[in-house]
Amino acid sequence: MNLLILRLLAGRVALALFSLLVVSAIVFAITAVLPGDAAEAQLGQEATPESLAALRHQMGLDVPAPLRYWQWLRGLVVGEPGISIVSGAPVADMIASRLPNSLLLAGITAAISVPVALVLGIASAMWRRSWFDRIVSSGAVAVVSVPEFLVATLAVLIFAVQLRWLPALSSAGSIDSVGQMLRVFAMPVLTLCCVTVAQMLRMTRAAVVDQLKAPYIEMVQLKGASPTRMVLAHALPNAIGPIANAVALSLSYLLGGVIIVETIFNYPGIASLMVDGVSQRDMPLVQTCAMLFCAVYLMLVTLADLCSIVANPRLRHR
Amino acid sequence: MNKHSKLNNLVGPRESVELLEALQRGATRRDLLAMLAGGGMQLGLAAGIAGTALSAHAQTPRRGGRIRVAAATAAISDTLDPAKMANQTDYSRGTMLYNGLTALDGSLTPQPALAESFTTKDAKTWVFKLRKGVVFHDGKPLQPADVVFSIARHKDAATASKAKALADQIDSVKASGPGEVTITLQQPNADLPVILGTFNFLIVKDGTTDFSAGIGTGPFKLKEFKPGVRSIVVRNPDYWKPGQPYLDEIEFVGISDEGARVNALLSGDMDLVAAVNPRAVERVRGTPGYAIFATQSGQYSDLIMRKDVGPGANPDFVLAMKCLFDREQMRKAIALGHAVVANDQPIDPSNRFYFAGCPKRAYDPERARFHLKKANVGSARIPVVTSPVAMYSVEMALVLQQAGQRVGLNLEVKRMPADGYWSNHWLNSPVGFGNVNPRPSVDTLFTQFFKSDAAWNGSRWKNPKFDQLLLAARAETDLAKRTQMYADMQVLIHDEAGVGIPLFLASIDGHTTKLKGLRPIPLGGLMGYSFAENVWLDA
Numbered sequence: 001m002n003l004l005i006l007r008l009l010a011g012r013v014a015l016a017l018f019s020l021l022v023v024s025a026i027v028f029a030i031t032a033v034l035p036g037d038a039a040e041a042q043l044g045q046e047a048t049p050e051s052l053a054a055l056r057h058q059m060g061l062d063v064p065a066p067l068r069y070w071q072w073l074r075g076l077v078v079g080e081p082g083i084s085i086v087s088g089a090p091v092a093d094m095i096a097s098r099l100p101n102s103l104l105l106a107g108i109t110a111a112i113s114v115p116v117a118l119v120l121g122i123a124s125a126m127w128r129r130s131w132f133d134r135i136v137s138s139g140a141v142a143v144v145s146v147p148e149f150l151v152a153t154l155a156v157l158i159f160a161v162q163l164r165w166l167p168a169l170s171s172a173g174s175i176d177s178v179g180q181m182l183r184v185f186a187m188p189v190l191t192l193c194c195v196t197v198a199q200m201l202r203m204t205r206a207a208v209v210d211q212l213k214a215p216y217i218e219m220v221q222l223k224g225a226s227p228t229r230m231v232l233a234h235a236l237p238n239a240i241g242p243i244a245n246a247v248a249l250s251l252s253y254l255l256g257g258v259i260i261v262e263t264i265f266n267y268p269g270i271a272s273l274m275v276d277g278v279s280q281r282d283m284p285l286v287q288t289c290a291m292l293f294c295a296v297y298l299m300l301v302t303l304a305d306l307c308s309i310v311a312n313p314r315l316r317h318r
Numbered sequence: 319m320n321k322h323s324k325l326n327n328l329v330g331p332r333e334s335v336e337l338l339e340a341l342q343r344g345a346t347r348r349d350l351l352a353m354l355a356g357g358g359m360q361l362g363l364a365a366g367i368a369g370t371a372l373s374a375h376a377q378t379p380r381r382g383g384r385i386r387v388a389a390a391t392a393a394i395s396d397t398l399d400p401a402k403m404a405n406q407t408d409y410s411r412g413t414m415l416y417n418g419l420t421a422l423d424g425s426l427t428p429q430p431a432l433a434e435s436f437t438t439k440d441a442k443t444w445v446f447k448l449r450k451g452v453v454f455h456d457g458k459p460l461q462p463a464d465v466v467f468s469i470a471r472h473k474d475a476a477t478a479s480k481a482k483a484l485a486d487q488i489d490s491v492k493a494s495g496p497g498e499v500t501i502t503l504q505q506p507n508a509d510l511p512v513i514l515g516t517f518n519f520l521i522v523k524d525g526t527t528d529f530s531a532g533i534g535t536g537p538f539k540l541k542e543f544k545p546g547v548r549s550i551v552v553r554n555p556d557y558w559k560p561g562q563p564y565l566d567e568i569e570f571v572g573i574s575d576e577g578a579r580v581n582a583l584l585s586g587d588m589d590l591v592a593a594v595n596p597r598a599v600e601r602v603r604g605t606p607g608y609a610i611f612a613t614q615s616g617q618y619s620d621l622i623m624r625k626d627v628g629p630g631a632n633p634d635f636v637l638a639m640k641c642l643f644d645r646e647q648m649r650k651a652i653a654l655g656h657a658v659v660a661n662d663q664p665i666d667p668s669n670r671f672y673f674a675g676c677p678k679r680a681y682d683p684e685r686a687r688f689h690l691k692k693a694n695v696g697s698a699r700i701p702v703v704t705s706p707v708a709m710y711s712v713e714m715a716l717v718l719q720q721a722g723q724r725v726g727l728n729l730e731v732k733r734m735p736a737d738g739y740w741s742n743h744w745l746n747s748p749v750g751f752g753n754v755n756p757r758p759s760v761d762t763l764f765t766q767f768f769k770s771d772a773a774w775n776g777s778r779w780k781n782p783k784f785d786q787l788l789l790a791a792r793a794e795t796d797l798a799k800r801t802q803m804y805a806d807m808q809v810l811i812h813d814e815a816g817v818g819i820p821l822f823l824a825s826i827d828g829h830t831t832k833l834k835g836l837r838p839i840p841l842g843g844l845m846g847y848s849f850a851e852n853v854w855l856d857a
Contacts, residue, residue: 040741048483048773055478086395087545094394097544153577160585168578168585171548171571266573266582268547276394276546279737285394 008309009302016298020291024076027290028069031283037061038085038281059085072284076291082284086277091288095270099292102269105261106254108185109192114247117197121204121243126231128209136201144198152191152264159187170265188265192258196250203246207239214238241308248304256293377834383855384567385833388579389844390593392572396545399529400520401472401479406592407572409517409847414551414568415455416520416534419446419465420511422846424839425670426758428511432460432521432535433499441506441795448497452558454523455532455539462493467524469501469514481518483773484762506793508800512759517847537563537851547571551850564835564854583828584608590829590853592843596654602828611827612656615756615840616666616763619711621702621718621749621818622776628748629693629700630777630816638689642721643714643820644681652713656824663812664754664763665804666822668840671760673805676812687725699728703743703750707736709823711751745776752776756841760804761792768811777816784810832856 039055056062063071075082081091124133160168170184211217212235220234259271274289276282389407396407403412420428420436430436433446452460471477472485479485487504494500503510513519523533532540535558538551548571553563573579573591580598582588584605594602594610602608623630623639630636645659658667662679665672702718704711712733719729732750734743744752757763766772769788770780784807791803811817825843829836835853839846845853 040738050475051478051480051482054475058476058478084394087397089545097547156578156581156585160587161581164585168581168587169571169573263575264578266571266575266578268544273394273546280393280395282394 005306005309009306012302012305016295016302019298020294023294024073024287024291025069027287028065028072028283031281031286032065034278034281038283040281061085072287076288081288081291084277084282084285086280086282086285091284094273094285095288095292098268098270098273101267102255102258102271105185105188105192105258105267105269106251109189109196109254110251112189113193113196113250114200116193117200118204118243120197121201122208122231122236124201125205125208125212125235126227128205128212133205137205140198140201143194144202146194148191148195149260149264151194152187152261155187155190156264168265170267188261188267191261192254196254200243200246200250204239204243207242207246208235211235211238237311240311241304244304244307244311245301248300252293252297252300255296256289377856379561379564379835379854380857381561381564381854382566383564384569385565385589385853385855386569386571386587387844387849388571388573388582388588388591390572390576390579391574392546394546396543396549396572397529398532398540398543400468400518400522401477401481403517404480406842406844406847407570409842410844410850411532411549411551411570412517412520413536413848414538414570414850415532415536415540416522417536418515418517418520420515421848422512422515422758422839422841424837425668426512426840427670428515431515432465433514436511438508438510438795441508441510441793442503444501444503444510445494446499446501448499449558450497452535453556454535455554456523458523460521460535461524462495462497462499463524465499465521466491466493467526468521469519472518479518481516483766484513484516484518505789507761508792508795509759509761513762516758538568541567557851559851563851565850568850580828583830589833589855590827590844590849592825592827594826594828596656596826598828599654599656599826607831609829609831611829611836611838611843613825613827613838613840613843613846614658614666614668614822615825615838615842616664616669617709617754617756617823617825617842618660618664618666618819618821619708619714619751619753619823620664620776621714621820622745622747622752623816623818624748624776624778625780625816626778629695630748632693632695633814634689634693635695636816636818638686638693638695638725638727639718640679640818641682641686641689642718642725642727643679643818644717644721645820646681648710648714648717648820652710652717653821653823656826657821660819660822661812662815662817662819663808664767664817664819665760665808666840669760671801671804673808675805676809679812681721683721683725686721686727690725690727695727697726697728699730700749701730701732701747703732703734703747705734705736705739705743705751707739708744708751708753710821711753714820715751745774758841761788764788764807768807768815779811779815779817781810781814 038059039052039061072082084091084094120136124136127133156168159166166183166186170188208231217230217235220230256271258269259275261267262269262272270289274286277285277289389410391405391407397403398411398415400412400416403409417432419431419433421431423429432449432452434449435447436444438444448460448462448465454460469488469491472479472481473488487507489502489504491499491501501510521535522529530543532543537554537557539554540549541552542550548569550567550569552567553565557563573582576593576595579591580594580602583591584602599610602610621639623636625631640662649655649657649659660666661676663676702715704715706712712731715731719731722729743750754767765788767774768779768784769775770785787803787807791800794800794803827843832855833853834856836845836849839848841847
């Protein structure tokens with residue numbers, strides 16, 4: 001059995017690496033056809049032919065594109081994603097200064113939203129069509145339908161500007177104590193939870209409900225198992241696959257897709273770093289960020305697959 | 319601030335700035351009376367004005383405290399290299415850490431800074447005497463070599479300096495003695511001290527290649543600098559201006575989202591924020607403890623009609639478009655009053671060379687209809703390219719479109735994204751909007767945007783007489799003659815150039831009422847980006 005999982009895993013990793021390679025080529029090609037380059041973006045109105053040529057040479061943009069791609073790819077493999085052509089700092093340092101912030105925010109949000117979503121989802125599946133289920137389900141739809149910039153802006157207006165309980169900005173640099181950390185993270189986490197909880201909750205509910213309709217559950221009922229045992233011990237293990245996938249999707253969003261929250265709270269995360277890179281045409285930075293997001297995404301999805309394989313004997317013994 | 323605006327109403331902005339600056343230099347009530355009476359003012363009135371000026375000045379600066387300031391941009395391209403500084407965040411950081419040879423005051427007149435004095439006979443050879451006893455943050459004394467290095471590097475193409483075009487007129491810069499630097503120009507330019515007072519010409523240490531330490535002679539020392547995130551500066555105890563700066567520490571961040579910036583101010587996270595939208599002004603004013611600081615400057619958004627392609631090739635079309643600007647409505651509805659009406663020429667009323675006698679062009683649909691008929695435009699669709707990055711251009715184009723409909727002109731407003739607008743659309747579209755930030759001198763503005771061979775002469779307007787006047791005025795050291803030349807040039811642009819300038823826009827900042835000492839310098843908001851050494855916190 002272990003050998004089988006190992007072989008499956010090796011296959012997945014190889015596939016993931018191949019996807020990464022394809023993504024790197026696509027990202028490079030797309031960034032190459034963006035109108036304007038880093039030299040034009042930096043000089044803006046002040047661009048003259050001579051200063052453009054000088055800056056392009058300085059940034060290494062006069063090297064042919066395939067050669068640049070090869071240099072960058074080789075650097076990436078040995079763990080040196082190159083130098084930012086805009087700031088002149090190593091890309092690895094720039095990402096290292098922002099990634100912990102993003103991981104912290106994602107981690108706190110995940111630690112809160114995953115348990116809440118799973119518990120609520122399973123509970124509403126158990127008591128489906130009860131008043132509890134209706135409130136939770138319609139609440140989830142309502143929350144996921146409100147765009148996050150509205151949630152964030154309203155939260156700032158109420159808790160920061162009117163009540164003055166919380167700071168309007170969440171600069172991660174100023175955390176000295178647990179109380180301060182709670183204050184700083186309260187609003188960004190609340191906003192992100194609104195989005196992620198609802199998605200995971202609905203997927204969990206749907207997966208469990210699906211299992212509860214299966215004939216074997218009827219058998220379990222006939223054997224006289226309690227409803228809790230029926231759901232937790234019999235239905236849930238079979239629903240782990242889809243649930244794990246829903247969780248993986250939500251978590252991958254937390255790393256790279258939180259640009260709105262980062263903008264409104266001025267949180268120095270990695271998503272705003274990448275957007276910044278795009279508008280400055282800082283290609284080494286953009287490409288490395290894209291690869292990072294892609295790698296995390298592939299990792300989470302592979303983990304989710306692994307979960308469902310381990311949890312499902314039919315897949316395990318194929 | 320109230321006292322200051324009261325003073326403005328009494329004697330006008332330029333005089334009030336002069337009065338306050340005289341006080342800054344240590345003038346007494348008697349000196350003020352002499353200044354006012356010397357201008358022909360009746361003594362009783364002069365006494366009243368001197369009183370107002372004194373009480374505006376009487377808020378004595380208090381030493382100490384820490385403020386947090388948010389500008390409107392933050393990017394990984396944030397830099398401490400003066401040659402590469404490109405936006406208000408860079409400029410503000412620059413004036414915290416460095417000084418220029420000169421500094422521009424409230425009427426954009428160059429005042430001595432690191433240069434104790436500057437003299438010239440022919441506007442071609444300039445001698446700058448350096449201030450004695452000035453030291454860099456690392457303890458090294460300021461030498462002529464530092465000045466030579468800081469200025470000469472802009473001429474080197476490898477520096478990729480933003481000021482290369484300006485530096486190219488410098489023929490040589492040499493140390494001509496202990497504490498003395500001589501700059502020789504290729505052609506005479508009476509505005510050299512103005513140019514050297516701008517941000518790209520801040521003085522760095524000789525031989526600097528890595529600017530990340532921010533070693534300058536400025537009022538603050540660098541403590542932390544994270545591009546795109548924040549910087550922290552602390553008081554420089556050895557600063558050469560006695561008593562200054564007043565603050566102990568400044569935390570300076572960039573918040574690109576305007577809503578987030580204003581919320582950060584009103585929630586107490588920030589003490590001063592730049593670039594407040596006119597629509598948020600009432601909200602800031604309505605919150606106790608907060609105030610608005612507006613700087614009326616020469617910033618404008620202009621409609622550029624190319625004279626070489628498209629409908630702008632016909633002068634009647636250009637005139638018709640200029641007559642279609644409902645400037646008063648734009649001022650009220652778009653800028654919500656935070657602007658002054660402009661007259662299709664780029665010199666704003668706060669400038670010392672503004673020509674008030676230039677004929678005013680009013681909103682005149684009938685005249686527009688007449689010119690359109692003559693231009694034979696018909697009902698062909700004419701695209702007008704706009705972008706949010708050119709301030710208010712989308713709104714201005716919409717007002718213009720409506721005015722056009724009334725006279726049978728079919729304008730199509732094309733809204734382009736901010737990203738890449740300057741390189742792809744600005745200067746290339748036959749009819750489109752641009753935006754020009756305040757320039758330190760009339761000469762710079764004319765040379766960059768209206769000279770026949772200027773790279774940014776968007777409308778490709780070529781006028782030999784204008785070019786001749788420009789060169790003559792540049793070399794002219796007689797102020798009256800120069801003013802007359804600039805007046806003629808303003809009329810030429812007003813009549814003939816392919817640009818329509820509807821409004822001069824104000825920069826609006828928000829701050830806590832505890833923050834004192836802000837005075838407008840019409841280079842832009844945040845006191846012309848040099849608030850750091852001039853503001854203090856009231857107890």
